[in-house]
Amino acid sequence: MAEVAPTGLSEVMAELAALADARTREVNEKHGDDHAVNLGKLRALAKRLRTRQDLAVQLWATQDSAARLLALLICRPKAFGRDELDAMLREARTPKVHDWLVSYVVRKSPHAEDLxxxxxxxxxxxxxxxxxxxxxxxxxxxxxxxxxxxxxxxxxxxxxxxxxxxxxxxxxxxxxxxxxxxxxxxxxxxxxxxxxxxxxxxxxxxxxxxxxxxxxxxxxxxxxx
The missing domain is CATH 1.25.40 (Serine Threonine Protein Phosphatase 5, Tetratricopeptide repeat)
Structure with missing residues (x-):
């Protein structure tokens, strides 16, 4: 039986917390990142959630790096406005969040050239x-x-x-x-x-x-x- 995806923000954050691993955080910190969730497991969770723009916006607002990476995997890139993407980039505190935002979202946005x-x-x-x-x-x-x-x-x-x-x-x-x-x-x-x-x-x-x-x-x- 397929694993049921969490439905709301609190459930998703609880699952991210359960997936967090101290060793993963230690390795990531050497590269300037601070998330403690293995990216393979993060992608697996995103696959279960599928596209959820509303949830993506909520996850980004938590300021948690793992939540923000997940948000970038389940969002609709074309749903973000130009100023919204600009603000998100300036808020991206870690290299991985910064890179994924540009690679997975901004590049697919109609505002990419202007930005x-x-x-x-x-x-x-x-x-x-x-x-x-x-x-x-x-x-x-x-x-x-x-x-x-x-x-x-x-x-x-x-x-x-x-x-x-x-x-x-x-x-x-x-x-x-x-x-x-x-x-x-x-x-x-x-x-x-x-x-x-x-x-x-x-x-x-x-x-x-x-x-x-x-x-x-x-x-x-x-x-x-």
């Missing part, structure tokens, strides 16, 4: 990072209308001294320009070599370094093989 333009120029580096993440998405999937040379100008001028989260997303954008747009590849490689951002980033065996020249070269090699 991309606004966020990229924001003084808050965490907000600007979200703008660059959305820009990277466009570079890879919908580059029409983007000034790729202009993006490279900004990256060359600002990435070296950018705060870590923003620097990471700018570097990702640099790599995608080099990978997906051959006409800009030589410059992207040159910018990466000159700035040396993430050149010494520890990389596990079998994984590709996030250092843009290495990343670009490896991904292009795979495309050609």
């Amino acid at each position: 991309r333009l606004s966020w990229t120029a924001d003084a808050d580096p965490r907000v600007a990072a979200a703008g660059w993440a959305l820009t990277t998405e466009r570079v890879a999937k919908k580059p029409e209308g983007l000034d790729l040379a202009g993006l490279l100008d900004v990256i060359e001028a600002e990435m070296k001294d950018a705060p870590a989260p923003l620097q990471w997303d700018m570097n990702h954008c640099l790599a995608r320009i080099g990978i997906d747009h051959p006409e800009h590849r030589a410059r992207a490689l040159a910018v990466g070599e000159r700035l040396e951002v993430l050149k010494d980033y520890p990389t596990s065996p079998g994984c590709t370094s996030p250092f843009a020249p290495v990343w670009i070269t490896e991904m292009v090699r795979r495309q050609r093989s």
